[in-house]
Amino acid sequence: MKFILGLLYALLFAWSAGNAAAHALDPGYLEIRQISPDAWSVHWRKPDVNGQPMAIDVVLPDSCTPASGPDPMSDGRAWVSSWIVECRADVAGQSITIEGLETQKNDVLFRWHPLQAESATLRFTSDITAQRIPSEQTAWSVFIAYFQLGFEHILEGWDHLLFVFALFILVRDPWRLVGAVTAFTLAHSITLALATLGVLNVPGPPVEAVIALSIVFLAMEIVKGGEGRFRLSKQKPWIVCFGFGLLHGLGFAGALAEIGLPSNDIPEALLAFNLGVEAGQLSFVGALAVLVLVWRFTALPISQTATLVTAYGIGSVSMYWLIERVGGF
Incomplete structure (x- = not known):
């Protein structure tokens, strides 16, 4: 009996924690799509935490301006902002960072859409907050990223x-x-x-x-x-x-x-x-x-x-x- 009750109490505790921060467990989403040789559109979606955007920010490569976009607006589930950046150099191979993610429990999924190359998917976690933008990506890396998200x-x-x-x-x-x-x-x-x-x-x-x-x-x-x-x-x-x-x-x-x-x-x-x-x-x-x-x-x-x-x-x-x-x- 103690065993079953222990399981129940554990689930109830987990539910309480999950219910209190349900939106905080949603992953963030960053999409950067090339619209011309030097211009990219940025779509940045931050999870909601108790009615406020999560304290994370995207740090773009140094060659891209502006480095940040407008203040995010709530869509009812998350906080969204979009803007256009100009990049003076090829950004493939340069680093992109999700600042503040190291203190969070959730992930950020990053989709990269260049004009002349295959799209790429990266997954940022609290342990991996900075990665280099790949010049190409295989279907296997997409599979791994989405398998981990489903799990x-x-x-x-x-x-x-x-x-x-x-x-x-x-x-x-x-x-x-x-x-x-x-x-x-x-x-x-x-x-x-x-x-x-x-x-x-x-x-x-x-x-x-x-x-x-x-x-x-x-x-x-x-x-x-x-x-x-x-x-x-x-x-x-x-x-x-x-x-x-x-x-x-x-x-x-x-x-x-x-x-x-x-x-x-x-x-x-x-x-x-x-x-x-x-x-x-x-x-x-x-x-x-x-x-x-x-x-x-x-x-x-x-x-x-x-x-x-x-x-x-x-x-x-x-x-x-x-x-x-x-x-x-």
Whole structure:
């Protein structure tokens, strides 16, 4: 019982931290596009932190002026500024820096679009705040950058993780759990691709609210699981997970839309982001499975009371999200 409660408290603590700084976990985005031999357009998107732009700034190569743009304006999710710079020399091979990123927890994705060369993608982190602008880039580097973004997105998406955690508690049969996770993956892959490519266009706030509602549903199914009646969520969980996976895929697509896709490498970036999401999800499930095995080998079996307490905790958190998100329409 202590083990499950410990997991619950850890998730609740993580949720509190994530909820307090949800926008701060969104990646920054910098795009520099060449419009003439000496002129470049700069689009700089800074994450929102408690209603203010994150304390990071882009430092362009010395040959480019002006070095900074106008004050950013909020678009409701981030702080955006755009301007034109003139560069006296070829900027390929010169350094670009994200100042202040070393004190932050999130990343900045950089897209580079020269006129006479292939576009390039770089990823800045708190450990890598300065990089040289490449003269060329391979599809593999794009794949790695978007895979890492997908992996980190799922591990920072507390609502998606809480859904998987509830599913893990609900479905005790290992093969049914594998089938449910596979159905969830297939479904969110479909809607992620369709929404990202513009085939589907669903407003973000209702999607986020229904994602919270899906967690409430699983929490209720955990509570009612001991009644002895046939429950679709336990007997055929892949059906339920496929339906909810379609909704979660729209949530992933919203996050990917905030980051942006490279116009010349959309298939590679989309595949890499989706694989990164799946890798993060499987890592979470694997960690839960290891913890449960360790607990069962070293202590008493998990009691029904602990399961119910955990379910009510999951339901409480997800109901709070649901009310908050509906109220934000």
